[in-house]
Amino acid sequence: MRIGITCYPTYGGSGVVATELGIELAAMGHEVHFISYSQPFRLSGRDDGILYHEVPVSSYPLFEFPPYDLALASRMAEVAEFYDLDLLHVHYAIPHSVSALLARQMLAARGRRLPFVTTLHGTDITLVGLDRSYLPITRYAIQESDGVTSISDYLREKTVQDFGVTRGIEVVPNFVNCDVYTPIRDDDKRAEARKRLAAPDEAILMHLSNFRPVKRVLDVVRIFAQVAREVPAQLVLVGDGPDRSAAEWLAHDLGIQSRVHFLGKMERVNELLPLADLMLMPSELESFGLAALEAMACKVPSIATSVGGVPELIDNRVTGLLYAVGDVDGMASGALSLLQDRARLEEMREAGRKTAQSQFCSSLVVPHYVRYYEQVLAGTA
Numbered sequence: 174m175r176i177g178i179t180c181y182p183t184y185g186g187s188g189v190v191a192t193e194l195g196i197e198l199a200a201m202g203h204e205v206h207f208i209s210y211s212q213p214f215r216l217s218g219r220d221d222g223i224l225y226h227e228v229p230v231s232s233y234p235l236f237e238f239p240p241y242d243l244a245l246a247s248r249m250a251e252v253a254e255f256y257d258l259d260l261l262h263v264h265y266a267i268p269h270s271v272s273a274l275l276a277r278q279m280l281a282a283r284g285r286r287l288p289f290v291t292t293l294h295g296t297d298i299t300l301v302g303l304d305r306s307y308l309p310i311t312r313y314a315i316q317e318s319d320g321v322t323s324i325s326d327y328l329r330e331k332t333v334q335d336f337g338v339t340r341g342i343e344v345v346p347n348f349v350n351c352d353v354y355t356p357i358r359d360d361d362k363r364a365e366a367r368k369r370l371a372a373p374d375e376a377i378l379m380h381l382s383n384f385r386p387v388k389r390v391l392d393v394v395r396i397f398a399q400v401a402r403e404v405p406a407q408l409v410l411v412g413d414g415p416d417r418s419a420a421e422w423l424a425h426d427l428g429i430q431s432r433v434h435f436l437g438k439m440e441r442v443n444e445l446l447p448l449a450d451l452m453l454m455p456s457e458l459e460s461f462g463l464a465a466l467e468a469m470a471c472k473v474p475s476i477a478t479s480v481g482g483v484p485e486l487i488d489n490r491v492t493g494l495l496y497a498v499g500d501v502d503g504m505a506s507g508a509l510s511l512l513q514d515r516a517r518l519e520e521m522r523e524a525g526r527k528t529a530q531s532q533f534c535s536s537l538v539v540p541h542y543v544r545y546y547e548q549v550l551a552g553t554a
């Protein structure tokens with residue numbers, strides 16, 4: 174198949190899923206065309222079977238807000254015609270599904286078919302899509318898509334309830350490449366690699382996000398402060414975003430800044446994750462929680478909140494520990510209980526890896542997308 178993919182190319186779960194999907198599809202022999210305003214950050218630019226098409230957005234004095242969605246629609250239609258695309262797959266409804274709808278109409282007027290699949294990722298429904306200025310057009314574009322997928326049952330139900338979408342929505346969960354996100358099996362090698370981040374007797378807690386308010390990064394620092402009072406430990410935060418500076422100041426004010434490391438945006442998180450003992454994901458909301466899955470595949474259990482689609486990924490007390498939003502004390506004592514009971518931590522590490530392999534590996538989930546594309550092309554989705 175020749176597949177066009179549009180996503181936000183910046184640091185964020187939907188862009189990561191879209192990019193990893195494109196890479197996996199290309200490895201299966203499909204031709205993949207990314208269409209976006211800049212190259213998705215996990216693409217190297219040298220991936221076989223993948224082409225990247227930049228969307229130029231002109232700015233004129235008259236345009237207070239340059240219309241990216243229109244430039245995107247034009248480019249989608251051009252790329253689809255030039256490269257004879259079979260379908261478009263857009264990640265994150267706003268504005269991508271609206272642009273795809275326009276591109277489909279433009280090509281229909283020229284006698285060409287261009288079906289599109291919209292994948293709902295989370296805040297496109299739970300936050301942005303509920304803004305009155307975006308809701309009607311987002312609902313329309315979702316309803317008119319040739320196929321719609323959501324990353325969890327939670328998000329599907331939310332879309333039906335809050336948007337009144339009546340067309341079918343296929344749940345295709347987030348996935349991880351279990352050969353790339355994998356534990357370091359050799360204990361000596363792992364111990365050696367951990368020395369980059371901590372002393373041998375210290376625990377390593379990790380957080381990975383785009384530091385938006387929804388991630389509650391300040392809770393990460395507060396949880397760590399309590400843990401570090403009881404056991405020797407280091408906190409490693411990967412990513413960047415609006416709440417980073419507040420989190421840095423909080424670490425400073427709590428007197429723990431020497432043990433809190435802000436690494437910023439990193440490309441190869443698969444090399445860092447296996448070094449951690451625990452992942453902290455105290456989010457206000459997660460429609461799935463990709464960071465926790467990537468950690469799980471590396472045998473790192475999460476201390477997380479029981480929100481949105483997280484319970485569909487993490488089996489409480491089996492593959493991680495779940496708490497109410499803002500329960501910093503609970504999450505800190507949960508983290509401590511695992512760090513002080515190595516046998517239980519080891520069981521959880523094993524159980525998490527097994528879950529990642531048996532339910533969320535790219536080798537299982539990507540073919541689900543391909544089957545769905547086939548249904549879309551056959552008009553049966």
Ligand code: GMT
Binds near residue numbers: 187387462464
């Ligand atoms: O979490 C974010 O703010 C980024 C956002 C995105 O769309 O870029 O992530 C959402 O999509 C991820 C990939 O499908 C999910 O794993 C995240 O749970 C989801 N975030 C939220 O629902 C808050």
